[in-house]
Amino acid sequence: MRHLTEEELIAHYYGEPESPAAVSKHLLECQECAQSYAALDRDLTEIKPIPVPLRDAAYSEQVWQSIRGSLPIYSPRPKKSFRGWLTLNPWALAAATACLLIAAAFFAGRQWEHRNATTAANLTNSEGAKERVVLVVLGDHLDRSERLLVELKHADPSIEAPLQAEARDLLSANRLYRESVKQTGDPTMAAALDHLERVLVEVANEPAGLSQARLDELQKEMNTDGLLFQVRVLRSRVRENAQGDAERKQTTSAVTKGVSI
Ligand SMILES: [Zn+2]
Structure with missing residues (x-):
């Protein structure tokens, strides 16, 4: 049990x-x-419960008075400055320097990226704008050339002087456009402008003036009818490109506006 x-x-x-x-x-x-x-x-x-003494209002003061003599006197510690802290801690100094360098590199990187993005955007915009300007100017040049070729076809030898002056004017512009088009790699346009230049040279530099016989000769030799057709085709192509560019530009700006809102 x-x-x-x-x-x-x-x-x-x-x-x-x-x-x-x-x-x-x-x-x-x-x-x-x-x-x-x-x-x-x-x-x-036999064990009697010990009565819990009642605490009076001065109890906390009594406790304080009983322990205050045994407590050390408080004196505030001197504050260390950041500079002093760095001087006392070589590792802290190294870490702070590293942090500064990283922050500077990060900031510089962000600035560089931002600047490059802006430059690239500006470049694209300016190149697009330049291309549009070239197309518009080239379109005008082809318009004038077309009119000259038409006038040449139906020329009255008595009004040859204005034609020759116009041909000289167009000739200098044509040289610039021909060089510019060669650089952009448009062989059809370059060939047409080359052909046009030869015709303009002949018309501008005809020392004896433009007789009907000479005009007929030019038309046969230089195939000005063929050139006129070519110029008309190219002019319409240039206009289409310029319009397409303008529409693309509008679409792009509309999209950009949509995003920014
Ligand atoms: Zn028992």
Whole structure:
């Protein structure tokens, strides 16, 4: 038979046993445990609870007065400046320098990217604008050349002087356009302008003036009818390109506006 432990007896005294019926039954049946419990009961009954003293309003002051003598006097620590901190910590100085360098490199990189993006955008815009200007000017030049060739075809030899002056005027412009077109790699346009230049040279530099016979000769030799047709085709192509460019420009700006809003 298992006897009751001291913990079980104490719990029974305070009325908090895990199984009160079993403990009570055992105490009735077991002489030894009953004696132990009787002794415990006497001891615990003798212990009188100590009354908790009431604290008055001056309690906190009393506590403070009782401990203040044993506390060290507080003196604020001198503040270290950032410069002093860096001087005292070589590693901190190195870390701060590294941070500054990284920040500077990052900032410089951002600036460089931004500037490059802006420059590239400007370049694209300016190149596009330049191309449009070239197309418009070239279109005008082809218009004038077309009129000259038409007038040449139906020329009245009595009004040759204005034709020659116009041919000289067109000639200098044509040289510039021909060079420019050669650089942009447009062989059809370059060939047409080359042909036009030869005709203009002949018309401008005709020392004896433009007689009907000379005009007929020019038309045959230089194939001015063929040139006129070519100039008309190229002029319409240039106009289409210029219009397409303008439309693309409008679309782009519309898209940009849409994004920015
Ligand atoms: Zn027992």
